Structure formats: C-alpha cells, structure tokens
Amino acid sequence: MSRLSVNEFPQGAFSDEIVLKPNDFTGTTAAAETIEYAIPAGTAIVGCGVNVVTPFSGASLSAVSLDVGDATVDADGYIDAMNIFTGGDTFAYNSGDLLDGTTSNFLLKTAADTIDILVTPSGDGLADATAGEVKISFALVRLG
Numbered sequence: 808m809s810r811l812s813v814n815e816f817p818q819g820a821f822s823d824e825i826v827l828k829p830n831d832f833t834g835t836t837a838a839a840e841t842i843e844y845a846i847p848a849g850t851a852i853v854g855c856g857v858n859v860v861t862p863f864s865g866a867s868l869s870a871v872s873l874d875v876g877d878a879t880v881d882a883d884g885y886i887d888a889m890n891i892f893t894g895g896d897t898f899a900y901n902s903g904d905l906l907d908g909t910t911s912n913f914l915l916k917t918a919a920d921t922i923d924i925l926v927t928p929s930g931d932g933l934a935d936a937t938a939g940e941v942k943i944s945f946a947l948v949r950l951g
Contacts, residue, residue: 821856821944827926828940829863832933840933841878843921844943849951852877852922853913855885855906857899858942864893865937869930871895874903875943877914878923881905884914885922891941915950 825844832840846852855875863871871892876884884905890896904910924943926933933939 820946821854822947824942824944825924826940826942827924829865829934829936829938832926832936834928834932835934836932837928837930838932839925839927842924842926844924844945845921846916846919846947847949847951848917848919849949851913851915851948851950852885852906852945853948854901854944854946855903855922856901856944857886857889857891857896858944859891859895859897860940860942861938862893862895863891863928863933863936863939863941865939866935867931868892868928868936870928871933871936871939872927873941874925874927876903876905876923876925877916877920879920880914881910882923882925884910886943891926891939
C-alpha cells in the first residue's frame with residue numbers, strides 16, 4: 808500500500824494504489840475477506856480503478872468477486888461485483904453507485920476512515936490461490 812510520489816502522480820490521475828496477491832489473505836476456506844486502506848480526515852474519493860494483472864485461480868477456487876467501497880455508506884460504492892477469477896474482467900472504473908453518478912460522483916470523508924476492499928471466493932480460500940494479482944488505484948483529493 809503506497810501513496811504515489813510527485814514524479815509518479817500526474818495531475819488528474821490516481822494518487823494511491825494497493826496490489827493484492829494470494830499471500831495478502833489468510834482464509835483457507837471459502838469466506839469473504841476485507842482489506843482496509845486507511846485515508847485521513849478531509850479526503851474526497853473521486854475515482855477508483857481496478858486492473859486484474861493476473862486473475863485469481865488455483866486450488867479449488869471456482870469464482871472470486873471484488874467489491875470496493877465504504878462499509879458504513881455503501882460497501883460496493885466504488886467498484887461493484889467485479890469478477891477477478893480466470894475468464895473474468897480485466898479492468899473496471901467507478902462502477903459503484905457512489906462514483907458512477909447514480910447517487911453521486913465522489914464521497915467526502917470528514918473523519919479518518921478506510922476504503923474497504925471485499926474479496927469473496929467460492930470453492931476455496933483466497934490464501935490457497937496459486938495465482939492472482941489485482942491492482943486497485945484510487946483518485947483521492949486530500950483537503951486537510
């Protein structure tokens with residue numbers, strides 16, 4: 808999890824990113840796992856993009872879905888039900904209601920909080936996957 812440097816962050820692009828791989832998970836049974844990305848007070852979330860570098864697969868996995876959002880407002884408000892399993896989606900951008908214009912185009916957090924990344928497998932746990940790499944990028948405007 809890292810904030811991009813000034814040299815890596817062109818104006819209008821993503822400011823933060825997190826890369827998820829099988830070793831980031833602990834579950835060995837088919838149960839959803841949440842990864843949290845901390846954001847400070849006074850942050851506006853204006854964009855979220857996902858790049859499936861390598862789909863999750865292996866062991867007895869039969870499906871893996873990804874939701875990104877705010878657990879207290881809309882758990883899939885930034886990215887909604889993305890298939891990150893073999894044969895699934897490669898890219899997604901602002902597909903949740905909080906960023907796609909359905910209910911809003913951004914979310915302002917006045918208190919420190921987290922962006923919640925929910926990964927839900929079927930058939931096996933995420934820690935048992937033998938492949939998988941997903942890059943999740945955020946466009947955050949830090950007002951504070």
